[in-house]
Amino acid sequence: MIEIRGLVSRYGGVVAVDGVSLTVGDGEFLVLVGPNGSGKTTLVRHCNALLEPDEGSVLVDGRNVAENPVAARTSVGMVFQHPRDQFVAATVGADVAFGPENLGLDRGEIDRRVDSALDAVNLDGREDATISSLSGGEQARVAIAGALAMEPDHLVLDEPLAGLDQAARESIVDRLAALHADRTSVVVVTHDLRDLHRLADRVVGMVDGSVAFDVDSPDGLDALDDVGVRDPRC
Ligand code: ADP
Ligand code: MG
Numbered sequence: 001m002i003e004i005r006g007l008v009s010r011y012g013g014v015v016a017v018d019g020v021s022l023t024v025g026d027g028e029f030l031v032l033v034g035p036n037g038s039g040k041t042t043l044v045r046h047c048n049a050l051l052e053p054d055e056g057s058v059l060v061d062g063r064n065v066a067e068n069p070v071a072a073r074t075s076v077g078m079v080f081q082h083p084r085d086q087f088v089a090a091t092v093g094a095d096v097a098f099g100p101e102n103l104g105l106d107r108g109e110i111d112r113r114v115d116s117a118l119d120a121v122n123l124d125g126r127e128d129a130t131i132s133s134l135s136g137g138e139q140a141r142v143a144i145a146g147a148l149a150m151e152p153d154h155l156v157l158d159e160p161l162a163g164l165d166q167a168a169r170e171s172i173v174d175r176l177a178a179l180h181a182d183r184t185s186v187v188v189v190t191h192d193l194r195d196l197h198r199l200a201d202r203v204v205g206m207v208d209g210s211v212a213f214d215v216d217s218p219d220g221l222d223a224l225d226d227v228g229v230r231d232p233r234c
Helices: 040-048 069-075 092-102 107-120 136-148 166-181 221-227
Strands: 002-011 014-024 029-033 055-060 076-079 154-158 185-189 202-207 210-216
Touching: 002 040, 014 040, 014 055, 014 210, 029 040, 040 055, 040 069, 040 076, 040 154, 040 185, 055 069, 069 076, 076 136, 092 107, 092 136, 107 136, 107 166, 136 154, 136 166, 154 166, 166 185
Parallel strands: 029 185, 029 202, 076 154, 154 185
Antiparallel strands: 002 014, 002 055, 202 210
């Protein structure tokens, strides 16, 4: 479970998250929407101790993230909005293997996870490709594969489908559905609910650093207009 309690997060004088409390239950699929600058990225980066709260706290499986950043990063997989921030190796296979290697898994298990994660993002057989030679959309898929290969209990993806073609989006959405069926908690930040509204247990909308609505999908989708997100049923 991820518990965000009274979280306030500032950049200098800018209040990016303004007192958010939000709980993501085990196995829940939550979609986080809202206009640009509403604080979505800032909020989710706290789940991984990438930022420190100015007020409030974040607990993952009962442990305070700020006090246990390594534990939080093991149980919460994170796919960043800008995948370039995330790469640690020169080639696709080495990059995706890096996380599982750090978990101390044996080679067979690492290879199985790398194969499975690359398959999920339609990049099977591309282990030896150099990341810098890939398109932006391919790099985004490598970043997703890296998080999938960790097989975390909770997975947070910040705008994972932006800029991807339909085939890649479908493949990733299918994998997220499978993870959801396996009771991984999934949080997806998105502008585009088209692919995701059928999967979501909940849709949370942020405006100006606060939660504007928190609804069971798809019943509460009428609130989408309020945050400038197109209703995917139209
Ligand atoms: P979103 O992901 O919803 O677009 P962000 O969390 O990126 O929102 O941004 C929330 C607010 O914080 C915005 O006003 C943005 O300009 C500001 N902000 C985000 N990142 C930084 C940063 N590194 N330095 C200063 N201000 C930032
Ligand atoms: Mg963002």
